[in-house]
Amino acid sequence: MxxxxxxxxxxxxxxxxxxxxxxxxxxxxxxxxxxxxxxxxxxxxxxxxxxxxxxxxxxxxxxxxxxxxxxxxxxxxxxxxxxxxxxxxxxxxxxxxxxxxxxxxxxxxxxxxxxxxxxxxxxxxxxxxxxxxxxxxxxxxxxxxxxxxxxxxxxxxxxxxxxxxxxxxxxxxxxxxxxxxxxxxxxxxxxxxxxxxxxxxxxxxxxxxxxxxxxxxxxxxxxxxxxxxxxxxxxxxxxxxxxxxxxxxxxxxxxxxGHRIYGAIAGSRVNHNGAGAPIVVPSAQAQRQVIEATLRISRVDAADVDLIEGHGTGTLGDALELEALAATYGAASGAATPAAVGSVKSNAGHAQAASGVLGLIKVLQCGRNGQIVASRFADEPTTDIDWDTAGLRIPSVTQEWPARHGHRLAAVSSFGVSGTNTHLIVDMPEANRA
Structure with missing residues (x-):
């Protein structure tokens, strides 16, 4: 409830x-x-x-x-x-x-x-x-x-x-x-x-x-x-x-x-990379920190988050993002039950200021339909992480998404070229599935 x-x-x-x-x-x-x-x-x-x-x-x-x-x-x-x-x-x-x-x-x-x-x-x-x-x-x-x-x-x-x-x-x-x-x-x-x-x-x-x-x-x-x-x-x-x-x-x-509830915002947080590298360079440490802060405020077990809509721009930043995800969601999920990672950018390109909300709507629709959609180009994932141990996976086909205890949990990330990182966790109740 x-x-x-x-x-x-x-x-x-x-x-x-x-x-x-x-x-x-x-x-x-x-x-x-x-x-x-x-x-x-x-x-x-x-x-x-x-x-x-x-x-x-x-x-x-x-x-x-x-x-x-x-x-x-x-x-x-x-x-x-x-x-x-x-x-x-x-x-x-x-x-x-x-x-x-x-x-x-x-x-x-x-x-x-x-x-x-x-x-x-x-x-x-x-x-x-x-x-x-x-x-x-x-x-x-x-x-x-x-x-x-x-x-x-x-x-x-x-x-x-x-x-x-x-x-x-x-x-x-x-x-x-x-x-x-x-x-x-x-x-x-x-x-x-x-x-x-x-x-x-x-x-x-x-x-x-x-x-x-x-x-x-x-x-x-x-x-x-x-x-x-x-x-x-x-x-x-x-x-x-x-x-x-x-x-x-x-x-x-x-x-x-009498409004239909698509999902609840369990928690969200925003931080910045800080000084050090050039402003356009992502920070795996800052991304990990914003994820951990969001998990704390959400009171969500990272192992219960089945779907992560990542930033995934197809640039060098992807490796740093995966590093942060593996250290948080991947570490909690483990190799036996890896969390799915994907990005709508693989279908439609990088919508810049609108990319985060497009990712959120994707996640809400996945929850509504009880399915995790495939991410394009998943047939040959990057070798920047060890997928066998990272606790993460890229779904190559659309698959059923069973609820856990009546809920589906997903996360959405967005990272700005100005150094801002934003992370959100959404809770989608099974009772409101279409």
Missing amino acids: IPDDAIVIVGMGVEAPGGIETPEDFFDALAAGADLIGPLPRDRDWPIDQILALGALPGWGAVPDAGGFLDGAAEFDPQFFGLSPREAMAMDPQQRVAMRVAWRALENAGVRPDSLTGAEMGVYFGASAMEYGPRAASVNSYSGHRIAGAAMGSVSGRISHTLGIAGPSMTIDTACASSLTAIHQAAAAIRAGECDSAIAGGVCVMGSPGAFFEFSRNNALAADGRCRSYSAKADGTAWGEGAGAVILETAATARAA
Whole structure:
């Protein structure tokens, strides 16, 4: 029985590459091992020829014509959200997509979005600057709307404004850990009485190809645009996009309202790598510490956690992540009953600020369906750890996930290039399985 004061997830909305717009379609694609990578978008005025030629520069790596892009990133109905077409066009598309997934998450929870005016509901959304549109210091047809249109704070602010809700509203940027950090902050705010409930999640829509230039210069892009998480053949990351939102409230509130409980946040923690190595270099020690802290606050036995949705970017950081997981979950599970490790990035690429919430929705859908989905490229796992003794495994096929004592426990990790590490443990009761 989940206690009344536990923070629970009662709704979710998602947009992912491959035209995915529902949690059910998202799960079906992952369970089928779908490759959701497509070509670079041709409708964003990106200099495609220049991008694909970067590998010819001395010291730069090749950029594949591939990534995990949202099909509907440019689609938006401004009138539905009470906006003029000019204002909507001036808005960072991350604001538009965030509004859409927040609306869908509320509907998924059985809440009428147009019934929330004045509600003490918070909005906590993760996002990073993606260089959309012309500079504000220029004369163009969007001048006058660029301040709000380009502000990262407007990602969360637009949601609050559209719904007319009066709780805390903030956009959180901890780079690739942003959405999971936002969910952590939202849960803490409800516990502290700052709001009665919250919409939390994250969004990433690439307004410019800047990330491809950066990782080309660092020779850190996968040659074929596929992120081979924890694989011996991993050769870099693959950029992607996505958005996800979850609705949080206490279990008591959910029961009183008749809301379905997908899972409870047993605990979450955030820390930083600290000084020492360059800021972009992950720390196995810091990751181990954030996992151990989350386990303590959750009062969860690490051996009972069957599924770990890892960060898994297909870069050198994977080895450090596996080291931390083996020292915590692996040590508790043992070689006889290893915990499953995977990453949605193997299907859809690295959705950056949205990656954590996409991983959480994957986990929630696995719990709802009683299955652990396969992780792509698991046929040849990395040799950076000894899988026979690590207490970890990468599932190569989708398999049944039996509950333990009426519950399924899973963990989600996100690590930011700014040095922030976020870890969350979710408890999914068997009674609420679909």
